[in-house]
Amino acid sequence: MPSDHPSTPEKDHPGYDYEADKQWSNKPLTPAQVLVNDIRLEKWRPDHGPLLEIHERSASTKVPVHASATPSASYVRAADAAGNPIEQQKFAQLEEHYGWIRRLRLHQHQRHVYDSEESAKCRWIHCSSKFPEYVGGFLWALSEDLTTISSNLQVLNNTLQQQTRFSKHGKCFAPFSQPLQPGNGKDAPSTYPMLLSVPFLDWSILGEKPPLRFQIDKREGFQSARTASHLLRSVLQHFFRLEDTADREAFQVFAKHKPWSTNRELDLKVRQWYGHYPSALNVDELWVLVIDPEHIVTFSSNQTWKSRWPPLQLVSRISDVSFRNIRNAFFSSEEKQEYTSLTHAVACLSGAVGMLHRNFWPDMVLPCTDRYAGYLGHLQYRLHRAASTKLVMDLIACQEELNIVIQITQQQIDMINNFRDMLDENKEDSGSTAPSPTSVRPSSGNNYNPYGNLSEPPGLHHRVTYNARTNFRHLSTSSTTDPLAQVLDNLARELTDLQDLRDNTDRLVTRTIQLVNIRLEDHGKAILVFTVVTIVFLPLNFVSSFFGMNFSDIRDMAQTQWLFWAVAICVTTAVVAASVFLAFSGGRILENILMWRDQRRERRLTTKTAQKQAARELGEKGFRVNGVERSGGFSQP
Structure with a gap:
């Protein structure tokens, strides 16, 4: 064991400071940045039957401190997997950076309810950083098949390059589901390994985020638009990829709509549960790397500043809500199903x-x-009070955000449909008769019982029913035994609600514009009256000012006021007639003037072109200019 890592119990404690360790600080990832969870069956208890549950494991206790030193035997693995020296060097570097992750592999698959506590159905590892190179590191460390790891990594690199999208606000992935075996669809020899990427909506707060509770990737503090990490983007940055949206972030619907300001009960609930007012809507990404039936790795942005219950963090949301829904749907089904990484x-x-x-x-x-x-x-209430152009702009901004949210939801549905089709193709190739492709475990036999021996243990005279041993938070809202079908059904209903809101926004925009136009018509009548009065009295004002000038020739005039009225009436009549004529015929006159100017320009160009053409035809014989015969050569340009 290296001298830098003394074997003391404090070093193996989950609170060990990896940043202070020289060898761990040189690695891109440490055990403090990952969460490990096991999905396993609970044992029998007097009031409970066997039930799938998620047990959180400490990554620091699974990985000893001395694991930062890469043993020589690990480089032998890199040499066995490589086909040439370049690949061998690449795999050796992966082994040096991510070889410690292999200690997180699940060593015993749970096939019986009374298996040891270290066994599980599958192991779920979550990483709170979105660096694409981490995906290759986990794939290398957790894969056991050295014959295909080289081709899997090559397919992974090609997939990441093809699906990467660039913007002013950083990189992102297009939604995709891709098996990492050579070949696609029916040509792929196996479903495993597989990589998924899907965008999802999440709330945040405006301004600087609260301090993080746990250690995250040290490179997160140096993020920029050019970094390799995929940054968390606002809903406007997700759509306007090449525009600076900083001036519009404060006008998001989530920022302007604050229902807790008028509802004290809601305000107390938000402050108690959320801890912060959700004042911004962001677009995050979830990457899912399915290694084999027993190992799955997920990647997303760090959310440790949020509350875990209610499940506002993604990890707690998956374990406390989504997992229980699927688990309960499986348990209530009469068909034999297995819970795998898929x-x-x-x-x-x-x-x-x-x-x-x-x-x-x-x-x-x-x-x-x-x-x-x-x-x-709120906008509809403003419409009934007073329609205005500002209200139209607010409705259009809300409509724009709804269109972005609908677009993201549609992308999620398309991606999950592609994922389902891919699993169905694999199911047809394998000849399985299981009801759901996600419940098939290739290594399981037909007589395999996923819940092990369900016979009653001594002292228990009856099996407790499912409804008697769960509370309302554990009950499933699922109506189908196929979890993918339930997810698609929920998304379809959510998409319908969003589209109804968008249609309502369209109607409000149309109605507001109509009311604004009606008010503009009233304003037009008032403007017409003021215009007529101005046209009539403006010449009178001019004539009055003219005859009121303090000059001797005007002041000493012998005429009476009949001269003023005669001049004023004539000037007023001329101005009114000219104004009416220009108002009704001015456009046609201006158009005729412009047409005459264009025709004159074309005639001049035609004349010059004809003269040049005649000069080219005469050549050395001479040419005529303005009726005068000239001789001499003409050199063409």
Whole structure:
């Protein structure tokens, strides 16, 4: 063991400072930046039957401190997997940076309810940083098949390059689901490994974020638009990729609509549960790397400053809401199903895409549709009070945000549909008869019981029913046994609600514009009256000012006021007639003048062109200019 890592119990404590360690500080990722969770069956208890639960494991206790030193045997693994010296050097670097992650592998698969505490159905690892190179590191460390790891990494690199989108606000991925085996669809030999990426909506606060509770990636503090990390973007930055939206962020619907300011009960609930007022709408990304049936890795932005219950963090949302829904739907089904990493991938997708949607969790406070519906209600109240152009601009801004949210929701539906089609193709190739492709475990036999031996233990005279051993927060809102179908159904209902809000916004915009036009007609009548009065009295004012000048020839005139009225009436009549004539015929006169100017210009150009053409034809014989015969050569340009 290296001298830098003395073997003391304090060093293996979860609170160990990895940044102060020289060897750990040189690695791009440390155990303090990952969360490890096991999905396993609970044991029998007097009031409970076997039930799938998520158990959080400490990554620091799974990985000893001396794991920062890469043993020589690990480089042998890199040499066995490489086909040439260049790949060997690349794999050796991956082993040096991410080799310690191999200690997080699940060593025992749980096949019985009474298996050891270290066994599990699958292991879920979450990383709170979105650096694309981390995906390759986890794939290298957690994969066991050295014969295909080289091709898997090559497909991964090609996929990341093809799906990366660039913008002024940083990089992002287009939504995709891609198996990392060579070949696509039916040509792929296996579903594993697989990489998914999906955008999802999440709330935040305007201004500087609160201090983070836990350690995150040290490179997060140096983020910019050119960094390799995928930055968290606002909903406007997600759509306007090449524009600076800083001046519009304070005018988001989430920033302008504050329902807690007029509802004390809601204000107390938001401050108790959220801790901060959700005043901004952001677009985050969830990456899901499915290694094999027992290992899954997810990546998203750090959310440790949010509350874990209610589940406002993505990890707690997945474990406390989405996982329980799918788990309960499986448990209530009469068909034999297995919970694998693909099943948990569906739970992760459900937790991400349903982060702000009530259809995925009825207990949610301030969902996305309620915020927009409340803001539209406020704008409609303003419409009944006084329609104005500012109200039209506010409605158009709300309509623009709704279109962006609908576009993101449609992308989520398309991505999940592609994911489902890919799994269905793999299911047809394998000849499986299971009801859901996500519940199939390739290594399981037909007689495999996912819940192990469910016979009653001694002392228990009856099996407790499902409804008797759960509370309302554990009950599932699912109506189908296929988890992907339930996710798509929830998204479809959410999309319908958003489209209804957008249609309502369209109607409000049309109605507001009509009311504004009606008011403009009234204003036009008033302007017409003022214009007529001005045209009539402006010449009179001019004539009065002219005859009122203090000059001797005007002051000593012998004429009476009949001269003033004669001049005033003539000038007024001439001005009114000229104004009426220009108002009704001025456009036609101006058009004729412009046409005459264009025709004159064309005639001049035609004359010059004809003269030059004649000169070219005469050549050395001479040419005529203005009726005068001239001789001499003509040199063409």
